[in-house]
Amino acid sequence: MMSEFQPLIEHVKKRVDMTDDELAELLSYFSIKKIKKKQYIIQPDFVAKHRNYVIEGAFRAYVIDEKGEEHTIQFAIEDWWISDYNSFIYQQPATMFVVALDDSVVLQITHEQEQKLKAAAHQFETFFRIMAERSAAFQQRRIISNLTQSAEERYTDFLEKYPLVAQRVPQYALASYLGMTTEFLSKIRNNKVRRKS
Template identity: 45%
Template sequence: MEDLTPLVNYVKKYIPLTEGEESFFISLLQVTKVKKRQYIHQPGYICQYRNYVLKGALRAFISDNNGQEHTISLAIEDWWIADPASFILREPGTFFVEAVEDSTIVQISYEAEQQLMQQYPKFERFYRVTSQLTAIHAQKRLLSNISQTAEERYETFAGRYSQLLQRFPLYIIASYLGMTREFLSKIRNRNLPPAQQTTDSSNNVN
């Protein structure tokens, strides 16, 4: 059995848990290993799980009518990923959720989550607070999208999530920021001092 301490600690950041509550919560979870490139959710299906990343990296994206991919969300260790509209509203989803690295995820089903809140209403608070943070995050990103230039969007992102730049290939970061890979390359190169630029170009295999 995997060590679920990171996930339990995640929950405890928002609500205290007794031993009994912790055991019940853990009993509802399932640990799943996924290979790089594997999809854990696809458009047209109801999203069955919220996925907590124990190890690895995943992304959610859509493929538009022209076959172009748009990345909606990224997740590494200690983050959650799903197709939230599909998961919550129980309607067919629109996202792919794909492992970008070999990953170990902890899954909680919709039914388990409902059962958890019914049994221990304090989990309502956990989901209330985390949903509020999700809404704030989505709104900040929306704000950045409608009011910032591509260059400013990249700088905001790089300042806030420098670790994600190390974990995801450039084409995924570009599609997350709503720009082409070529344009993002140009911005990155403009922003680096000459010495680093050389290093970056030689290491950059994305």
């Protein structure tokens, strides 16, 4: 049992000092869930009940606009978190789809359990606060890059920062995350290859 929790233990220890007892208490609030490839863990109009920590696998969160086009909002691979955060935090209906790109294993915590944990001890609140701060900073960097960088710069930047994600997710999903068509992403990739050769 403990071995399945090991990645989360390491993840927490990197961010906050906790005793073994505190770690055990934190973990007791999480449950393990196996998710099949193409299975949805969040869908629009239903409240996102969980925050998900990825032990194994990959996920994509996306929205669909009125023209039926998909826009990828977030990816998550091992050691990342995913949810529809607006829905999870405010317990309102979700606006995003979150789907497994591979057979996956996640550790889930409900909104209610997270609130209990935060109220139980300062360390737990600190851990969730650090996660929220990192997430806010990441979203800001993403917005700025979308507004100030060319498509090619966004792609290059993503490859440098998240090489593992770029290898794991389908090209159409990466293109929609970077705000371009799959064809345009192929063109950028081919140009990069040509320049190297």
